[in-house]
Every structure is written in structure tokens, then in C-alpha cells.
Amino acid sequence: xxxxxxLCVLIAALGxxxxxxxxxxxxxxxRHDGYPAxxxxxxxxxQRTGATxxxxxxxPEREPARDPVFSLFPSAGEVDxxxxxxxxxxxxxxxxxxxxxxxxxxxxxxRIFSTAEKMLPGDGRLPAEPVLEALQRATKRTVIFDGKxxxxxxxxxxxxxxxxxxxxxxxxxxxxxxxxAAIKASGVAVEANLEGFAAxxxxxxxxEKAATADGxxxxxxxxxxxxxxxxxxxxxAPVQAMAGHGAARLVDYQDERYAGLYLNRLAxxxxxxxxxxxxxxxxxxAQRLAAWMAFEDVIRVAQLKTRPGRLARxxxxxxxxxxxTLVVRDFLKPGREELEGLLPPWLARLMPKPKPGxxxxxxxxxxxxxxxxxxxxxxxxxxxxFWRRRTARYGREQVAIEDWLVAVLAAAKHDPALAxxxxxxxxxxxxxxxxxxRGLDRLASVSGDFxxxxxxxxxxxxANVGAALSAAYKDPDGEQDHDQAEPTGR
Numbered sequence: 001x002x003x004x005x006x007l008c009v010l011i012a013a014l015g016x017x018x019x020x021x022x023x024x025x026x027x028x029x030x031r032h033d034g035y036p037a038x039x040x041x042x043x044x045x046x047q048r049t050g051a052t053x054x055x056x057x058x059x060p061e062r063e064p065a066r067d068p069v070f071s072l073f074p075s076a077g078e079v080d081x082x083x084x085x086x087x088x089x090x091x092x093x094x095x096x097x098x099x100x101x102x103x104x105x106x107x108x109x110x111r112i113f114s115t116a117e118k119m120l121p122g123d124g125r126l127p128a129e130p131v132l133e134a135l136q137r138a139t140k141r142t143v144i145f146d147g148k149x150x151x152x153x154x155x156x157x158x159x160x161x162x163x164x165x166x167x168x169x170x171x172x173x174x175x176x177x178x179x180x181a182a183i184k185a186s187g188v189a190v191e192a193n194l195e196g197f198a199a200x201x202x203x204x205x206x207x208e209k210a211a212t213a214d215g216x217x218x219x220x221x222x223x224x225x226x227x228x229x230x231x232x233x234x235x236x237a238p239v240q241a242m243a244g245h246g247a248a249r250l251v252d253y254q255d256e257r258y259a260g261l262y263l264n265r266l267a268x269x270x271x272x273x274x275x276x277x278x279x280x281x282x283x284x285x286a287q288r289l290a291a292w293m294a295f296e297d298v299i300r301v302a303q304l305k306t307r308p309g310r311l312a313r314x315x316x317x318x319x320x321x322x323x324x325t326l327v328v329r330d331f332l333k334p335g336r337e338e339l340e341g342l343l344p345p346w347l348a349r350l351m352p353k354p355k356p357g358x359x360x361x362x363x364x365x366x367x368x369x370x371x372x373x374x375x376x377x378x379x380x381x382x383x384x385x386f387w388r389r390r391t392a393r394y395g396r397e398q399v400a401i402e403d404w405l406v407a408v409l410a411a412a413k414h415d416p417a418l419a420x421x422x423x424x425x426x427x428x429x430x431x432x433x434x435x436x437x438r439g440l441d442r443l444a445s446v447s448g449d450f451x452x453x454x455x456x457x458x459x460x461x462x463a464n465v466g467a468a469l470s471a472a473y474k475d476p477d478g479e480q481d482h483d484q485a486e487p488t489g490r
Contacts, residue, residue, distance in 0.1 A: 003179070006057040007172060009081045010098055012089035012110055013052050018159035019085065021186065023054040025163050028182035029174045031438065034062040037418050038070040051089060060173050074098050082139070082173045083162055085147070086112050087128040090135045105139045106204065107163050108147030108158065143169070145203040157316060160193035164200025188321055223250035225342045227256050231263050235270060238279045239286055246290025253303075254385060255296045261402075262293055265405055272412040273419075281412060289405075295397050295429070298338050299388055302381035305369060306328055319447035328370040330378075334363050337433050341393025342384075348392035400429070400440055407447035411465075414454055421465045423448065427472045442468060 009026065013019030023039050025033030025329065034059050044051040059068040063482035078099035083106040086088050090107055093099050117124045136142045143165060147158050160183065166172065167179050183193045224232035228251075232244045243266060266289060271281045294300070315326050332424040340348045368374040388394050404426055411419035425446060428439035446468045453461045 006059045006068055007080045008074055008078050008080045009056040009058070009083070009166075009172070010092060010093060011054040011056070012084040012086065013054070013159070014086050014089075015052055016050075017085045017112075018157050019052050020156075021188075022083075022159040022163055023056060024186065025179065025182040026056050026058075026166070026172075026174075028185055029178040030058050030172075032177055032178040032181050033173070033256055035059060035090075035173065036061075036068055036070075038062065038072075040072045042073065051086075051092070055216055058172060062409075076100075079103050081166065081169065081356050083107070083166055085158055085162060087135075087144075088126060088131050091131045094134055094138055099135070099138050101138070101140060103139045104169050104171050105135050105142045106162065106169065107135065107144055107381075108141070108162075109144055109380065110147045121252075141169075142261070143204050144207075157189065157193055157196055157263060160196030161200035161203065164197040165195075165204035166195075166200075168201045168204035189316070192316070221245040224248060225259065226240075228259055228263065235266070236277075236279050236282070238277075239266070239270060239282045242286040242290075246286055249290055249294055253300065254388065256411070258293070262289060265289060265401075268405070268409060269412065269423075272409060273416070281408070281416065281423050284420055285405075285408060286424040288423060288429075289401070292397070292401055292426055292429045295393075296432070297388070297391075297393055298334055299339055299381060299384045302378040306375060306379045306382050311370060326370055327368065328371050330365075330367045330374075332363075332365040332367060334365070335433050337437075339363070341396075342385045342387075342391055344390050345392045381449075400444065404429075404443065404447050407450035410450045410454055414458065415462070418458075418462050418465060421462075422450075422467050424469055425465065425472070441470075442471075 002203065011022060013022075020041065021190065023041065027037050027039045037056060037058040039054065039056045042055060055072070057069075057070045077100035079093075079098045079100070080102065081104050082090070082093055082099055084093070085108060087107050087109065088111065090099075090105065099105065109132075111125065111128050113125060117126060127419050132142075132144060145165065147161070163179060163183070167174055167176055179197060180194060186189055186193075221241045222245045223229075224240075224247050226248050227246075230463050232240055232247060246262060246266075247259040250262050266282065266286055269285045273279050273281050309398055311326065311328060314328060320326055336351075340351050341350070367378060367463075368376060386482060404422075407425075408419055408422050411422040425443055428443040430436065430439055446464055450461075453464075
């Protein structure tokens with residue numbers, strides 16, 4: 001019995017995720033197995049993070065009596081297999097009607113946040129859970145797996161894992177050998193991509209482990225450091241995940257003693273909120289406090305740029321073969337504030353202040369971190385963690401943090417809603433240079449003498465806090481909220 005129509009595959013990805021390579025693999029595997037196939041990419045924004053869509057039609061008969069007629073575009077309800085490397089892209093496919101009751105869908109859990117989401121102060125993320133739940137309702141079968149676990153830390157690509165998952169569904173009549181041959185024929189990162197293909201085969205073959213979209217699926221919390229685990233576990237259950245993540249971040253940022261200071265500060269807030277089982281103020285403080293205490297100075301930037309495996313990840317993102325020379329240049333422009341912040345307070349006070357209104361120029365640096373010399377230079381800066389507590393910047397930040405915490409504690413004794421808003425005022429501690437200075441000034445103008453303001457006119461203070469919080473979320477300076485301690489596994 002001959003086939004009546006081609007099998008239709010729709011792939012949604014973002015620029016830089018390798019959707020085009022996945023498309024090529026599918027077509028090459030089909031040709032290797034002798035099946036007629038045609039592929040096209042639908043107009044999208046192919047630069048990094050831009051939405052991209054790819055469409056494949058495969059006729060499931062090796063030698064059809066007549067040449068099959070292929071379409072360049074998918075039809076509503078006719079997609080047999082839908083695969084996406086960004087879960088919210090599934091919403092677009094559902095909205096356009098491409099996904100029907102006979103569709104098999106594959107998706108990862110992890111979000112890649114859009115520029116619009118990142119620009120919003122506070123938490124601008126769109127949740128993936130409603131989309132995943134809608135996808136499960138709309139399809140015959142949905143496989144949801146953890147992309148980060150599949151990609152691993154060895155540089156293998158997620159598109160290769162998705163290729164393996166596609167092969168494992170059995171929707172397409174492609175043999176595993178043909179798929180592996182397609183990867184080998186491309187000649188790019190063959191070993192890593194074969195590993196990813198095998199991981200995808202295994203993941204899609206165990207859907208019972210991956211088919212539910214639970215409420216925390218797209219959040220990646222780092223576990224509490226072993227030395228501090230007992231203290232974190234002693235906190236109320238709603239606070240533990242964020243507190244453990246914050247403590248882990250601060251140990252990496254500075255040391256265990258600094259993370260211990262974080263937990264001491266958090267404990268004071270928890271003690272005043274014991275009547276609320278959800279502990280919303282404590283959770284907010286756990287997030288905001290960890291982010292603020294991990295303020296990004298020159299030392300932190302150097303630390304992040306010399307992470308083990310960074311060059312391997314860049315190579316993997318670019319799809320550059322191992323035998324290709326990789327040149328990485330980091331463009332740095334530390335300003336007066338960043339350089340002055342590294343000095344001890346007494347010496348920082350001796351530095352001449354910039355004239356009002358004068359353009360502040362930074363020190364322009366181009367560092368080739370792919371060379372031993374460039375990497376060692378940044379690594380030497382990263383090793384200055386021991387010096388951080390002696391710097392002027394550290395002292396200023398800690399004073400501002402303590403003033404904010406005093407305000408939060410005072411509000412918690414008076415009104416839980418006001419305490420939550422006051423906790424979230426720490427969103428003003430964001431950005432760099434002038435933006436950060438303005439934000440901290442705005443926060444101080446509201447939280448300064450908080451007890452006196454609260455005693456004099458509580459409603460007026462509440463209105464001021466609300467207005468300041470609203471202004472922060474409107475982001476008047478157009479600056480991204482860089483310093484949130486969101487669970488992204490950075």
C-alpha cells in the first residue's frame with residue numbers, strides 16, 4: 001500500500017541553537033535511507049536569539065510510483081512532528097493551528113529569555129508552564145526533557161540531542177544508522193554531536209520521566225554548599241531553595257564566611273514572618289539580598305570570564321571544529337567608579353571627583369582571553385577576591401544593604417504588604433556606573449530614616465514605597481536588571 005502524503009516536520013528554534021544544522025541532518029538521513037525529502041526555512045530572524053522556523057516534508061516510501069509533491073509551508077493541523085528548542089515557541093505553533101490531535105511534540109524545559117524579558121527590572125520572565133500544559137493538551141504525545149542535562153558539560157549540542165529524540169519517536173522512518181551517518185557527513189564536531197544524539201535517543205525513549213510540566217521545571221537552583229546545608233535546611237521550606245541558591249552563589253563569589261553573613265541577615269527577616277506560611281517577604285529578601293551582595297565589580301567580571309570551560313562553550317556555540325583556531329577578544333571598559341572601587345576607602349577619597357556634567361570615559365581594553373597572556377591577566381584580577389573586603393566599593397555596598405534591611409525589618413513589624421514592597425525596592429541596586437548610583441540614591445531616599453517616616457505617616461510612606469517600586473519596574477533609564485539572583489545556573 002503506497003503512502004498518501006508526506007510526513008510533515010516543523011522545527012522551532014532560536015538563532016544560534018543550530019536549527020539549520022538539524023534540518024540538514026534530517027534531510028541527509030532521509031536521503032541516506034532512500035526517502036524523498038524537501039526542507040525549507042520559513043522567514044524569521046536568524047541572528048542569535050531571534051525566532052527561526054524550519055520545515056521538512058519526507059515521503060515515507062523509498063521508490064514511489066510518482067514523484068511526490070512537496071509544500072514549502074506547513075498547513076494547519078497537518079504537522080506530524082513538532083520539535084522546539086525553546087518551549088515558548090510552541091505557543092506560536094499552537095496559535096497558528098499547526099499542532100493538532102495527531103501531532104507528536106518534542107520540547108526542552110529550559111527557557112532562553114528574550115531581550116524584552118531581560119530588559120524588564122524585577123522578574124520579567126514569561127513562565128513556560130502554561131505553554132507546556134497547552135502543548136500536552138493539544139497533541140497526541142508530548143515529550144518534555146531537560147535540555148541542559150542532555151547537552152551536558154562536554155560541549156555537545158542540544159540540536160544533536162533533539163535529532164536523537166526525533167529518531168526515537170518513530171514518527172519518521174529513519175534508521176539510527178542513517179542519522180549517525182548524517183552527523184558524520186557534516187564533518188562538524190562529530191564526536192560531540194554523536195554523544196548528543198545518543199542522549200536524545202535515551203531521553204525520548206523514557207517519556208514517563210519527562211512528560212510532566214511541573215511548576216519548577218524551568219528553574220535551576222544550585223544546591224546549598226555542604227558547609228552551610230544544615231543552616232539552609234533549618235529555614236522554612238518555602239525559603240530553602242532560594243536561600244541555598246543564594247548561599248551557593250555567594251560562596252562562589254567570595255567565600256563561606258560571606259555566605260554565612262547572607263544567612264544571618266536572612267534569618268532576621270524570617271524570624272519576623274513566622275505567621276505567614278508562604279514567607280513571601282523572606283523569599284523576596286533571599287533573592288534580592290543574594291543578588292545585591294554579589295554585586296559585579298572588576299574582580300567578579302574577571303572571575304566570570306576565566307571560568308573553566310568558557311572557551312569550550314564558545315567553541316560549541318559557534319560550531320567550530322576542535323582543530324580550528326579560536327580567537328576570543330573581550331572588550332572591557334572599566335570606568336572611574338570601577339577602578340576607584342578597588343582602592344581602600346582612604347585612598348579612594350583622595351581621588352579627584354569628576355566635574356559635573358563631564359562625560360566619564362572608561363579605560364578601553366581589548367583582551368585576547370584565548371591566549372595564555374590575556375587569560376592570565378584576567379585570572380590575576382579574579383584572584384583579588386581576598387582584597388574585596390578592603391575596597392571602598394565593598395564598604396559602600398554593605399552600608400546600603402544594611403540600611404535597606406533595617407527598612408525591611410521595620411516594615412515587617414508594621415505591615416506585611418509594605419515589607420514585601422520594601423524588600424523588592426532592592427531592584428534599584430542594579431546596573432553599573434551612573435545608573436547604579438542613581439538607583440541607590442533613589443532607594444536611600446525612600447528607606448532612609450524609615451522608622452521615623454513610618455511613625456510620622458505610615459500611609460504616606462507606603463505610597464512613596466509603591467511609587468518608587470513602580471518607577472523601578474518601568475525602568476526609566478532603559479537599563480537591564482543585571483543583578484537579580486535568578487536561578488539560571490549562570
